[in-house]
Amino acid sequence: MTFTLRWGIIATGGISTKFAEDLFIDPATRESDVAHKIAAVGSRSVASAQKFIDRLQSNPSPNQWGEVGWNAWGLEHGVLDGAKAYGSYDEVFADANVDAVYIGTPHTFHHANAKAALLAGKHVLCEKPFTFDLEELDELIKIAKEKNLFLMEAVWTRFHPIAYALQDLLKSGRLGKIKRMSADFSMNFEPDTRPDSNRMVDPEQGGGSLLDQGPYPSVWAMLALHQHPDNTDSDPRVVASYQKVYERSGVDAASTWVVSWKDFADATLVTDMTASGFNDACAVITCEEADVALAYPPWRPERFTIVPHASFEPGSIKERETNEFPATKAGGGMHYEADEVARCIRDGKTESERMPLAESRITQRWLDDVRKAGGTVLKDRKSTVGQ
Ligand SMILES: NC(=O)c1ccc[n+]([C@@H]2O[C@H](COP(=O)([O-])OP(=O)(O)OC[C@H]3O[C@@H](n4cnc5c(N)ncnc54)[C@H](OP(=O)(O)O)[C@@H]3O)[C@@H](O)[C@H]2O)c1
Known part of the structure; x- marks a missing residue:
């Protein structure tokens, strides 16, 4: 059976929107051997989290790449089934249905958000720049190693x-x-x-x-x-x-x-x-x-x-x-990095060989x-x- 990674997305800004859209793209367009599901979305306001989910659920305007109906495959295949809207990030970290958290907050919040997610036992994919400085990154790496959790900087371009x-x-x-x-x-x-x-x-x-x-x-x-x-x-x-x-x-x-x-x-x-x-x-x-x-x-x-x-x-x-x-046959190309995270977690790896933590350092x-x-x-x- 295909491994499905259950994502919690935190923040509902520009890049989280693009990342979420790409989880709806048919994996057949890229020979993927893993699947994705959005289990939860967290925002500073529950209304904003719900609006984010509603947009993905509805038949929205073309995505950023001008593609109409980009969400059809994902909706048919349950990518958004049961997705919960939360008015805080902590509720996403506490959700037992979330395996991995995608962090799409501004740079200076990455460390605190990723740390909280790791301490709650979640794997983490964090937007670039990974943290504000190396000291912050080293603390995240230490926590991830101690808790045997996957951690990666979301440098999607590496996978193109x-x-x-x-x-x-x-x-x-x-x-x-x-x-x-x-x-x-x-x-x-x-x-x-x-x-x-x-x-x-x-x-x-x-x-x-x-x-x-x-x-x-x-x-x-x-x-x-x-x-x-x-x-x-x-x-x-x-x-x-x-x-x-x-x-x-x-x-x-x-x-x-x-x-x-x-x-x-x-x-x-x-x-x-x-x-x-x-x-x-x-x-x-x-x-x-x-x-x-x-x-x-x-x-x-x-x-x-x-x-x-x-x-x-x-x-x-x-x-x-x-x-x-x-870059891709459909969508924007963030699905490659999402696939990498899913594959690594499926295989019990705590870091990606293509985007190693040593290179983020x-x-x-x-x-x-x-x-x-x-x-x-x-x-x-x-x-x-x-x-
Ligand atoms: N990989 C890429 O190609 C790429 C492209 C663009 C950006 N990024 C990275 O992604 C991160 C976010 O960028 P973005 O363009 O998505 O930013 P954005 O559109 O401004 O969205 C940031 C989101 O963070 C949340 N947030 C939490 N605390 C905040 C605060 N004090 N002020 C403002 N927003 C706050 C908000 O979501 P809620 O209100 O829902 O909590 C907001 O919508 C940055 O670190 C950036 O470097 C990566």
């Missing part, structure tokens, strides 16, 4: 077909050795038009570009460089960084940092919440024989192009080659180092461990 294809290309040796890379998540959130309470603007919610956007250039550096067989450095560190302050609230408008993998390669990583991203490339990996450019957006690219070097500095690759890798440390070296209001903010 293009992520595997890019790694296969880089490992194949066709492009020669990797020399260096850059990756950039810029997107104009137009912060000046947002209220002070907006999570990109508000320091209390960990606002600014670094914590929100930073996980995405990081994911490409981790996949392309860190996981490359030529890399022997298990602890790549930030060697230079700069943050541009968004004066209105003191968070960062943009951040740039360089990470070095000793005896291998360096990555220059950029985030910016005030400028649009470059459509043709959100990451460029420079190799001996050619470059690889990954098309925007960094959270869900669907195309990369192998670009020959300039004629005065030729590599062995002479022709430009574009390769398409649709590395990128969390980068965010800490850039923030602490910068001049924003979050520079000296303490972790919530022990509070």
